[in-house]
Amino acid sequence: GQNIDQPTEMTATEGAIVQINCTYQTSGFNGLFWYQQHAGEAPTFLSYNVLDGLEEKGRFSSFLSRSKGYSYLLLKELQMKDSASYLCAVRDTTGGSYIPTFGRGTSLIVHP
Amino acid sequence: GAVVSQHPSRVICKSGTSVKIECRSLDFQATTMFWYRQFPKQSLMLMATSNEGSKATYEQGVEKDKFLINHASLTLSTLTVTSAHPEDSSFYICSARDGWTEAFFGQGTRLTVV
Numbered sequence: 001g002q003n004i005d006q007p008t009e010m011t012a013t014e015g016a017i018v019q020i021n022c023t024y025q026t027s028g029f030n031g032l033f034w035y036q037q038h039a040g041e042a043p044t045f046l047s048y049n050v051l052d053g054l055e056e057k058g059r060f061s062s063f064l065s066r067s068k069g070y071s072y073l074l075l076k077e078l079q080m081k082d083s084a085s086y087l088c089a090v091r092d093t094t095g096g097s098y099i100p101t102f103g104r105g106t107s108l109i110v111h112p
Numbered sequence: 113g114a115v116v117s118q119h120p121s122r123v124i125c126k127s128g129t130s131v132k133i134e135c136r137s138l139d140f141q142a143t144t145m146f147w148y149r150q151f152p153k154q155s156l157m158l159m160a161t162s163n164e165g166s167k168a169t170y171e172q173g174v175e176k177d178k179f180l181i182n183h184a185s186l187t188l189s190t191l192t193v194t195s196a197h198p199e200d201s202s203f204y205i206c207s208a209r210d211g212w213t214e215a216f217f218g219q220g221t222r223l224t225v226v
Contacts, residue, residue, distance in 0.1 A: 035217075040203075040220075040222070041219070041220065043205075044217070045216065045217075087155065087156070099146070099158065099161060100146075100215060102148075102155045102156040104154065104155040105155050107153075
């Protein structure tokens with residue numbers, strides 16, 4: 001199984017940059033996902049990392065270090081609509097199931 | 113990305129009745145579908161994994177006789193909450209995977225049992 005840890009809540013100012021960290025422990029790592037979830041809605045896919053390094057997609061970037069069991073999601077030029085919960089999920093190969101396990105999510109509050 | 117449709121988005125039912133939730137992959141064949149439950153301000157908790165044509169694999173602590181999952185085709189999985197009680201009120205979300213791609217989520221179903 002996995003042990004996924006991410007901060008519970010973060011606040012940031014509109015226009016700024018925020019980094020949301022995620023650490024994990026897993027016996028069979030097979031990829032890390034970041035999702036955005038607005039209250040009362042289903043998660044939407046943001047990024048996927050399976051190799052070390054930085055993946056950039058517009059205002060959002062995601063970084064992975066497999067040796068450190070560490071990832072972060074970087075949000076640039078923050079907008080009010082970015083206020084949401086950000087979920088880190090790790091896919092595990094244990095038992096051949098490749099099932100993603102979700103962290104508790106980080107609630108990001110963007111204020112003017 | 114791929115589209116996963118979940119229906120209904122909201123349902124209110126009386127205690128003791130059963131509710132069926134559908135999850136469809138609209139533009140791809142989903143070999144695997146996942147069912148999650150999410151309580152307020154908590155993360156997604158995996159309930160079960162279903163593979164087309166075989167029995168679902170339930171996570172520890174999830175009653176398979178209460179949460180019936182059917183994955184009869186590559187585009188449809190259903191979750192039936194049988195004899196629902198107020199404590200079953202939650203946000204239920206399905207996701208579908210096509211081979212090795214990341215799972216895509218349905219819109220979620222807000223179940224309220226009164």
